[in-house]
Amino acid sequence: MQFHDGTGRAEGSSQRALVTRGDTANLADILERVLDKGVVIAGDVVVSLVDVELLTIRLRLLIASVDKAKEMGINWWEDDPFLTRRNGGADGSNEAVPPELGERLQRLESSVERLVQALETARETA
Numbered sequence: 001m002q003f004h005d006g007t008g009r010a011e012g013s014s015q016r017a018l019v020t021r022g023d024t025a026n027l028a029d030i031l032e033r034v035l036d037k038g039v040v041i042a043g044d045v046v047v048s049l050v051d052v053e054l055l056t057i058r059l060r061l062l063i064a065s066v067d068k069a070k071e072m073g074i075n076w077w078e079d080d081p082f083l084t085r086r087n088g089g090a091d092g093s094n095e096a097v098p099p100e101l102g103e104r105l106q107r108l109e110s111s112v113e114r115l116v117q118a119l120e121t122a123r124e125t126a
Helices: 027-037 066-071 099-125
Strands: 039-049 052-063
Touching: 027 066
Parallel strands: none
Antiparallel strands: 039 052
């Protein structure tokens, strides 16, 4: 029987050193490796009742860096209007707005401008 004294050495009949892992990786190193190489997790969930398949859910998860995803040909976020400025973002463009809504917005803005001008005129005359 051997006892360890906390120093990494075993006390007992045979003074063998404990085997320790010299290459310990921290969380940042592991995350960097995963993002650099990419990880795919795949699974299927099947719900059956009396040997009748009621529901099948196919799960596919890819974890990778943006560069690795582009290298694999995955770039769906570049065309998603909710993730880009095409939905009326900071640059002011409204490419994703349907024409009917654009026209309605212009009518509302002109109505507000006319009301503001009428208020200013009323204040000047008062």
